[in-house]
Amino acid sequence: xxxxxxxxxxxxxxxxxxxxxxxxxxxxxxxxxxxxxxxxxxxxxxxxxxxxxxxxxxxxxxxxxxxxxxxxxxxxxxxxxxxxxxxxxxxxxxxxxxxxxxxxxxxxxxxxxxxxxxxxxxxxxxxxxxxxxxxxxxxxxxxxxxxxxxxxxxxxxxxxxxxxxxxxxxxxxxxxxxxxxxxxxxxxxxxxxxxxxxxxxxxxxxxxxxxxxxxxxx
Ligand code: BEZ
Numbered sequence: 001x002x003x004x005x006x007x008x009x010x011x012x013x014x015x016x017x018x019x020x021x022x023x024x025x026x027x028x029x030x031x032x033x034x035x036x037x038x039x040x041x042x043x044x045x046x047x048x049x050x051x052x053x054x055x056x057x058x059x060x061x062x063x064x065x066x067x068x069x070x071x072x073x074x075x076x077x078x079x080x081x082x083x084x085x086x087x088x089x090x091x092x093x094x095x096x097x098x099x100x101x102x103x104x105x106x107x108x109x110x111x112x113x114x115x116x117x118x119x120x121x122x123x124x125x126x127x128x129x130x131x132x133x134x135x136x137x138x139x140x141x142x143x144x145x146x147x148x149x150x151x152x153x154x155x156x157x158x159x160x161x162x163x164x165x166x167x168x169x170x171x172x173x174x175x176x177x178x179x180x181x182x183x184x185x186x187x188x189x190x191x192x193x194x195x196x197x198x199x200x201x202x203x204x205x206x207x208x209x210x211x212x213x214x215x216x217x218x
Contacts, residue, residue: 009127016095031064032127036110038119038141040072040080050088069097163209179204
């Protein structure tokens, strides 16, 4: 059965470019992002891994550990890593699972037989500190993912985990947010002392709570 939001991310032990990793132990108490690449030495994957490496400081800033996966063995990962550094200008700086036996790919249902019997689709799993799956994405092999979007989603997930808000369409960190409909106007006065705008009773916009104090003092 497919992995759904709120499920516990399946644990596994795997060989990676940074040694053997026990997934839950490696995640520790922080956030994690696991993403699959169909195959080594392929063009789209090469650009994606370079970009993920370039953005590693952004993931670090958010307390998110990054781990990739491809169904090729470690020695191929090592050769490919050289190409990634050479062509993308950033060396790999996070582990990539060598999933030759497809153990993790099958556990996470990253192989979709109608797309390919052999290679994974481009899956993304964002995992919270409670080890629950917070987001899943599935892209076809021919479409590279947008890693800025992954950072944007993580910003939203981390914000909404801490405050009674939701983020509207095309939201970016710092934009106004929506007060959760579960919060009454009475309770909102306490939770959002800087106030809000009622567009409709079910659509109340307020400053991003963790930025509101700074905005008020400007
Ligand atoms: C790629 O990464 O470029 C790719 C991988 C598998 C199928 C198609 C493209």
